[in-house]
Amino acid sequence: MRKGNSTVTCGVDIGARSIEVVLLQNQEILSSLIEDTGTAPSENGETAFRNALEAVNLNPSDVSSIVSTGYGRNYFKPAHRSVSEILCHARGVSAIFPTARTVVDIGGQDSKLIELDENGRPIDFVMNDRCAAGTGKFIEMTGSVLGIPVLEMNDIISPEDGRVDISSMCAVFAESEIVGLLHRGCEVSAILNGIFHAVAKRTVSMAGRTQIVRDIVFTGGVAKIAGVRSAFAKEAGFQVLVPPEPQITGALGAAIIAAERCEPALSINSIGNGGKLD
Amino acid sequence: MIKRLTQSELREMWTGLGMNLELHDQLLESNNRIFKKTHLWQKKRPAAMALFDRALHDSHGQRVAEILDYRNNGGKSVGTFCIYVPDEIALAASVLAIPLCGGSGWSVDYADKMLPRDICPLVRSTFGMALSGTCPYKTLKEHPLGETTCDAKKKTWDLFGIPSMEVPQKKNKEDKVLWISEVKKFTGDMEKISGVKVTADNLRESIKKCNQKRAVLQKISEYRKLRKPPISGLDALLVSQVALNMDIDNFINAGNELIAELATRADKGISAYDKDGVRVLFAGTPSPMGYAKVHWAAETSGLQVVADESCTGIRYYRDQVPEDLDTVDEMVEAIAERYFKIDCPCFSPNTERFDNISNVIEEFHAEAVIHNILQFCHGFNVEAGALDGMLKDNGIPSLKIVCDYSEEDGEQIKVRMEAFREIIESNRNQEAE
Numbered sequence: 257m258r259k260g261n262s263t264v265t266c267g268v269d270i271g272a273r274s275i276e277v278v279l280l281q282n283q284e285i286l287s288s289l290i291e292d293t294g295t296a297p298s299e300n301g302e303t304a305f306r307n308a309l310e311a312v313n314l315n316p317s318d319v320s321s322i323v324s325t326g327y328g329r330n331y332f333k334p335a336h337r338s339v340s341e342i343l344c345h346a347r348g349v350s351a352i353f354p355t356a357r358t359v360v361d362i363g364g365q366d367s368k369l370i371e372l373d374e375n376g377r378p379i380d381f382v383m384n385d386r387c388a389a390g391t392g393k394f395i396e397m398t399g400s401v402l403g404i405p406v407l408e409m410n411d412i413i414s415p416e417d418g419r420v421d422i423s424s425m426c427a428v429f430a431e432s433e434i435v436g437l438l439h440r441g442c443e444v445s446a447i448l449n450g451i452f453h454a455v456a457k458r459t460v461s462m463a464g465r466t467q468i469v470r471d472i473v474f475t476g477g478v479a480k481i482a483g484v485r486s487a488f489a490k491e492a493g494f495q496v497l498v499p500p501e502p503q504i505t506g507a508l509g510a511a512i513i514a515a516e517r518c519e520p521a522l523s524i525n526s527i528g529n530g531g532k533l534d
Numbered sequence: 535m536i537k538r539l540t541q542s543e544l545r546e547m548w549t550g551l552g553m554n555l556e557l558h559d560q561l562l563e564s565n566n567r568i569f570k571k572t573h574l575w576q577k578k579r580p581a582a583m584a585l586f587d588r589a590l591h592d593s594h595g596q597r598v599a600e601i602l603d604y605r606n607n608g609g610k611s612v613g614t615f616c617i618y619v620p621d622e623i624a625l626a627a628s629v630l631a632i633p634l635c636g637g638s639g640w641s642v643d644y645a646d647k648m649l650p651r652d653i654c655p656l657v658r659s660t661f662g663m664a665l666s667g668t669c670p671y672k673t674l675k676e677h678p679l680g681e682t683t684c685d686a687k688k689k690t691w692d693l694f695g696i697p698s699m700e701v702p703q704k705k706n707k708e709d710k711v712l713w714i715s716e717v718k719k720f721t722g723d724m725e726k727i728s729g730v731k732v733t734a735d736n737l738r739e740s741i742k743k744c745n746q747k748r749a750v751l752q753k754i755s756e757y758r759k760l761r762k763p764p765i766s767g768l769d770a771l772l773v774s775q776v777a778l779n780m781d782i783d784n785f786i787n788a789g790n791e792l793i794a795e796l797a798t799r800a801d802k803g804i805s806a807y808d809k810d811g812v813r814v815l816f817a818g819t820p821s822p823m824g825y826a827k828v829h830w831a832a833e834t835s836g837l838q839v840v841a842d843e844s845c846t847g848i849r850y851y852r853d854q855v856p857e858d859l860d861t862v863d864e865m866v867e868a869i870a871e872r873y874f875k876i877d878c879p880c881f882s883p884n885t886e887r888f889d890n891i892s893n894v895i896e897e898f899h900a901e902a903v904i905h906n907i908l909q910f911c912h913g914f915n916v917e918a919g920a921l922d923g924m925l926k927d928n929g930i931p932s933l934k935i936v937c938d939y940s941e942e943d944g945e946q947i948k949v950r951m952e953a954f955r956e957i958i959e960s961n962r963n964q965e966a967e
Contacts, residue, residue, distance in 0.1 A: 327945065342953030343960075366946075377964070378957050383950055385936065386943040465919075 263320045266308070267510025268335065269344065270301045270328030273364025273392060274477060276504045277308040279319070280511035287312045288504050293364075297328040305334060321514040325506050327365075339513055341506050342370055342381045348509030349473045350376025352499045357469040360459060360488065360496070361505070362478035364392040369463050382462050389425035390458030392478045397427040398451050401434045402444050410482050412445055419449040425458055449483060456487035472496045475505040536603045544595045547602070547670075554667035561668045562594065564640040565824050568941070572830040573768055578806050580799065582792040583769050589776040589788070593823060597779060598670040601630060610728040613671055613678045615660065615687065617845050618701050618876060620717060620869050622855060625740035625782070626732045627724035633778040634671050634678070636660035637825030639939030641668060648693060653686040654910045655938040656822060661690065677727055683880040684913060705881055710874055717870040721862075737865045741855045747782055750789035751851035757796045758840045759898050762805035764796045767816070767839025768829050769806065774846045775823040811838040812958045815900040817891055817921070819908040820845035825939050828906045828947060835951035841898040843891055844906070849876060852890070879913030887917070888924055895930060902958055904951075905934040931958060 262282050269276040275293050279286040289311070291304045301324075309316060316334065324335035325344040332338070341361075349359045350372060359370040365388045371380040388394060396406050404412055420442050424430040430451070437447050455478070460468065472494050478484050479502035489496050499505055539547065548555055569590065573579075589597070601611060611630040612619075624631040636659030644662035651658075663669035672678075680691035680698035691698045699716050702709035721732050730736075754773055757764050765773075773792065777785055814837050821829065821844065832839055843849060855872045859865045877887035894900070903925055905918040918934050925932050933954045935947055 327949075340949055340953035340956055342949070343956045377960060378953075379961075380931075380957075381950075381953060383946075386946055 263515065264314065264318055265511050265514035266305065266319045266322045267344065267348075267507040267512070267514060268301055268305055268322065268324045268326075268332055269341065269504075269506035269510060270297050270324065270326040270332055271341075271363050271506070272327055272366065274503065275301050275304045275326075275328075276507035277304050278504055278507040278511045279308055279312065279314070280508070280515055283512075283515075285508065288501065288507065290503055293328070298331045298333070301328055301332045302334065321517075323510040323514040325510045336514070339510060341366075342368065342378055342383075344506045344509035344513065345475060346370050346372055346376065346378040346509065347512050348505035348507070349475060349499070351508065351512055352505070353471060353473050353497055355471045356473040356497070358472045360472060360474045360479075361476040362391055362455070362459065362474075362484070363476040367391050367459055367462065367476075369459070369466075369468070371466060371469070380466065382464065382466070384462065387426075389427070390455050390462075392476070394425070394427050394430070395451060395455060395478065395481070395484070398422075398430050398434060399448070401431050402438075402447060404444070404448065406481070409448065410480075413448050413452075413483050414445075417449050418443060418446040419453060420446050422447070422450040422454040425454060430454075449487070452481070452483040452487040453491065455484055456491040459488065460491045468492055468494070470494050474498050475502045477503050479503075536599060538596060539599050544599075547599060551598075551670055552667065553670060557666050558594075558668045561638060561640050561663070561666075565638060566591075568639075568824065568826075572826040573772065575834070576766055576768065576806070577808065578766075578804070579769055580765060580792060580795045580806070582788070582795045583772070585788040585791065586769075586772050586776050589780050589784075590772065590823065593776070593779050594670050597781070600781060601632070601671075604630060611676045612724075612727065613676045614681075615679075616681045616683055616701075617850050618681045618683065618699065618873055618878075619679060620720065620873055622737065622740045622744045622869050623717070623721050623732060623866065624724050625743065626730075626737040627721070627728045628730040629724045629728050631679075632671055632676070633822075634660055634669070635778075635820065635822040636663050636669075637775075637822030637939065638663065639825075639941060641666060642939060644668075649690065652910060654684070655908055656820070657686045657690055659822075659939060661694070683878055684911070686910065701878075701880060703880060703882055705874070705886075710871075713874050714867055714870040717873070718866055721866055732862060732866075734860060734862050734865065737862055738857065738859070741865065741869070742857055743782060743786075745854045745857060746786055747777065747789075748851040748854060750786055750793065751777060753793050754789065754796065755841070755848065755851070757793075757800055760800055761899075762800075762803055762807075763838060763840060764799035764804055764806055765792075766806040766833060767842070768826055768833050771821060771826055771829050771839070771842060771846060774842065774850060775821070777850075778846075779823060807833075807838055811836045812902060812955050813838050813840045813898070813900050814902045814904050815839075815841045815843060815891070815895055815898065816847070816904050816906045817843040818906040818914045818918070819911050821906070822846065827939070827941065827944055828904070828935050828937070831935075831944055831947040831951050832904060835948050836955045837902075837904070837951055839904075840900055841894050843887075843894055845878075848890075848894060849878075879917040884917060888921065891921065892924070892928070895928075901930070902954070903930055903932040904954075905932060907934065907936045909936055909938045931961075 264281045267278045275291045278288045294300050322335045324332040324338045325341045329338035349356050361368050368383045424433050474496040613634045641662035642658045644666035645658035664672040678696045680696045853872050853875050907914045
């Protein structure tokens with residue numbers, strides 16, 4: 257149902273593994289959804305956008321401003337502008353947790369640490385390079401060696417379980433390492449716990465010389481895995497906050513930015529077509 | 535001046551050089567495709583850039599024909615890999631010094647026959663071309679001449695039996711003595727290769743010529759200080775890249791044509807960019823001909839590269855050699871001193887580089903620094919950490935990008951560039967409020 261006449265804005269986060277859409281009105285989430293990116297990111301992005309609108313009986317023309325983010329941000333045609341995921345995650349997180357000073361986002365293929373000032377504005381960030389070590393993809397691939405789909409990982413381990421160390425951060429090497437551990441008779445839950453700690457350690461080390469300041473908010477699809485959350489808290493030495501739906505903070509931030517700046521501003525879409533590959 | 539070769543004459547030349555034409559076609563195809571992507575999207579390029587586009591295009595064709603012609607008429611040439619090799623002395627001895635550094639991601643894997651995978655992509659690209667029969671310069675059987683700047687290079691020289699100049703690792707008095715003796719030895723080597731004696735007259739002339747070339751590059755770089763730079767960072771990089779390959783007189787002429795156009799554009803306030811952006815200094819490793827990925831990622835993300843501190847930038851043309859010296863010895867020493875000022879991280883410590891970077895930031899009104907570092911270049915990579923300390927103290931934001939020549943991480947690098955620009959812009963707005 258369309259709620260009143262107040263402006264509706266939309267954030268679309270087209271990531272490597274999933275697409276998130278958030279519709280925002282009066283600073284409230286009107287609707288949100290998460291779909292697989294699949295093999296046709298921009299088409300699936302547009303379908304997800306339409307699905308989110310249909311869920312609340314809106315038409316594209318009812319949306320006053322659309323901001324895209326994520327890997328597919330520059331290819332999503334309905335967007336009025338695109339904003340990097342760093343800014344979107346920062347904005348989305350600080351809307352939910354105004355006390356946040358560090359955002360740890362681990363997605364399907366990316367991991368990033370964003371440092372926020374006391375007003376929630378990003379002041380610095382680090383991202384993994386092209387290697388997907390320490391991201392959702394790593395967990396997915398190593399989990400498949402153990403025969404455990406990501407969605408079932410929360411059911412497998414409990415905090416009391418033991419842990420074996422996984423030293424390889426390359427998914428291919430880790431696979432051989434895990435096979436070796438299984439042959440030695442290690443418990444599956446202990447190996448999985450080891451994988452979670454390896455990811456957490458990698459993420460903390462990414463911060464380098466920058467100190468990780470509280471409050472720490474953990475977002476991205478990987479934040480849904482309880483074992484990674486507790487491993488990260490142990491490695492960082494702090495408890496972490498997790499939003500009710502950690503996967504949509506990027507899209508939420510994009511929708512908030514869309515609401516804040518309805519006027520067109522400098523965006524990559526306006527700088528020739530150099531932002532796009534042929 | 536020799537006539538322009540047709541496509542079939544070029545192929546005949548390449549065959550004559552014993553090259554692998556099929557692979558070479560692949561290399562050219564890759565280079566052309568990348569150049570289109572990285573440079574030709576720009577809407578406001580100076581018209582004179584066509585001269586440098588052509589020089590890039592000619593680097594495996596017409597330029598090779600020119601050098602062959604020079605050699606057929608008794609001229610000699612050496613293949614070099616670093617800006618430490620003094621051009622002035624080679625030129626005085628009638629030897630063409632041709633930098634051979636490769637910037638093609640296509641050729642990198644062909645180096646695997648001889649070199650490990652986890653070393654510098656510049657070394658691998660260069661030797662990948664040689665090993666795949668796609669480098670028209672290696673096959674000229676020139677005298678290659680290395681230098682002892684980094685481990686990957688030194689051991690590669692050993693592996694291929696390439697002689698090298700010893701670049702010291704410190705900048706103390708005794709190191710300078712060593713370097714001067716190396717430059718003197720180099721003078722003798724050049725004379726031996728060509729049979730032409732280096733005299734006060736021919737050396738003074740070549741000093742003037744090389745100064746003239748560097749002055750052209752300096753002048754072009756001056757225009758990047760303007761609030762509305764009439765030339766983009768991508769195009770300025772291209773000019774520096776081909777400067778290492780082009781015939782020196784042709785380069786000076788083309789450069790002067792570009793300077794005249796830049797002067798007009800500057801008068802009219804014509805910027806190479808569509809709108810104002812964030813002005814950045816690129817610091818770090820060279821981007822040899824064919825490679826501009828990180829510059830592309832920056833300039834398609836609202837950043838303006840207003841200065842390059844690299845060996846394909848200011849490091850190559852900052853310092854001149856005095857022209858008013860009388861004897862060969864004085865000149866050779868002055869040349870050695872000029873090259874000894876080069877602030878490569880192979881030196882420990884390398885304090886001059888910190889001062890130079892501070893000056894460039896101020897002179898070019900750079901708001902931020904991008905460390906553009908080739909993977910496995912430990913010197914630049916580690917030094918970026920110390921530089922960051924200095925930048926932080928001065929409130930200059932910085933971003934480090936470490937990557938190789940491959941294309942597939944371009945979009946990932948763009949995410950970081952865009953976020954970097956957004957943060958700087960939002961800080962600017964904050965300060966304005």
